[in-house]
Amino acid sequence: xxxxxxxxxxxxxxxxxxxxxxxxxxxxxxxxxxxxxxxxxxxxxxxxxxxxxxxxxxxxxxxxxxxxxxxxxxxxxxxxxxxxxxxxxxxxxxxxxxxxxxxxxxxxxxxxxxxxxxxxxxxxxxxxxxxxxxxxxxxxxxxxxxxxxxxxxxxxxxxxxxxxxxxxxxxxxxxxxxxxxxxxxxxxxxxxxxxxxxxxxxxxxxxxxxxxxxxxxxxxx
Numbered sequence: 001x002x003x004x005x006x007x008x009x010x011x012x013x014x015x016x017x018x019x020x021x022x023x024x025x026x027x028x029x030x031x032x033x034x035x036x037x038x039x040x041x042x043x044x045x046x047x048x049x050x051x052x053x054x055x056x057x058x059x060x061x062x063x064x065x066x067x068x069x070x071x072x073x074x075x076x077x078x079x080x081x082x083x084x085x086x087x088x089x090x091x092x093x094x095x096x097x098x099x100x101x102x103x104x105x106x107x108x109x110x111x112x113x114x115x116x117x118x119x120x121x122x123x124x125x126x127x128x129x130x131x132x133x134x135x136x137x138x139x140x141x142x143x144x145x146x147x148x149x150x151x152x153x154x155x156x157x158x159x160x161x162x163x164x165x166x167x168x169x170x171x172x173x174x175x176x177x178x179x180x181x182x183x184x185x186x187x188x189x190x191x192x193x194x195x196x197x198x199x200x201x202x203x204x205x206x207x208x209x210x211x212x213x214x215x216x217x218x219x220x221x
Contacts, residue, residue, distance in 0.1 A: 048209060052076055058189050059208035065096045066192070066206040069167070077213045081178035088170040092206070097164055100204055106194050107162045110138040110206060112149075113191045118215075120184035129184075138162070138170075138192050138206075148173050176215070187212045 045055040050070035068090040078084050092102065114136075118129040136143065139161040140150045152158050152169040162168045188211045194203035 052211075053213055054209050054211045057208060057210045059191060059205045063205055064207050065092050065100065065204050066090050067093055068207060071209070078176070078211070078215075080176045080181050080215055083173055083175050086170070086172040086174070088207075089167060090207075091167040092164070094165075102164050102194075104164055106203065107164060108139070108160075109195060110161065111193050111195060112136050112138040113193070115189040115191075116186065118182070118184045118186040120182050124183055129182075147175065178216075181215050183216055184214070185212060186215050 045057065046061055048054045048056060048068060048071045050072050052071045052073040053076055054071055054073070056064070068088065070087075070089055072085075072087040074085050096102075112135065113133055115131050115133040116129070117131040120127050120129065136149075138149075138151075140158060142148050150158055150171045151160070151162055152171060153163060154167040189208070190210075191208040192206040194206065
């Protein structure tokens with residue numbers, strides 16, 4: 001059987017984004033999946049502005065402090081075995097910065113957590129890949145071969161991490177190796193939070209984005 005994905009994440013998200021920092025074996029579950037009806041009280045998903053297939057979540061948009069101007073992912077849908085590129089632009093409003101008393105040191109500790117799960121193609125045996133989360137610092141860095149994350153300020157200068165004031169771009173160029181991808185519908189949840197990684201206290205959510213799409217394995221889309 002082909003090695004299961006736990007892809008090299010460069011963004012997004014990112015996403016979108018964004019997506020993916022190590023290949024590792026992931027357990028496959030063969031639970032029967034039944035569609036769930038959306039509760040009447042649940043709000044419809046809100047799409048992120050720009051050329052992408054991304055929605056706000058899993059944390060509601062109202063609880064996110066980074067106002068996203070737009071998110072561009074090219075190409076969309078995200079391919080395998082070729083590069084895709086992510087550009088997320090936005091800023092934290094002055095009123096929010098004042099309310100939370102944001103300090104530069106807090107933003108230098110921002111964590112980007114990427115959770116990946118999948119429902120695999122029935123033609124290849126089906127099953128699901130249970131959610132698995134990876135956490136990395138949200139700062140300019142080469143994450144792995146074929147995955148680069150960068151932050152740029154409003155003047156076009158590349159910086160290590162976001163400053164308290166002003167607009168910022170989060171950019172990623174990512175390559176997902178098709179040899180590690182089983183065909184199926186994958187969900188990527190990308191959450192940026194002020195604070196350290198897993199197991200430590202998290203602060204305010206900068207942004208939280210979700211992408212669900214088909215990945216086609218070695219033969220591409």
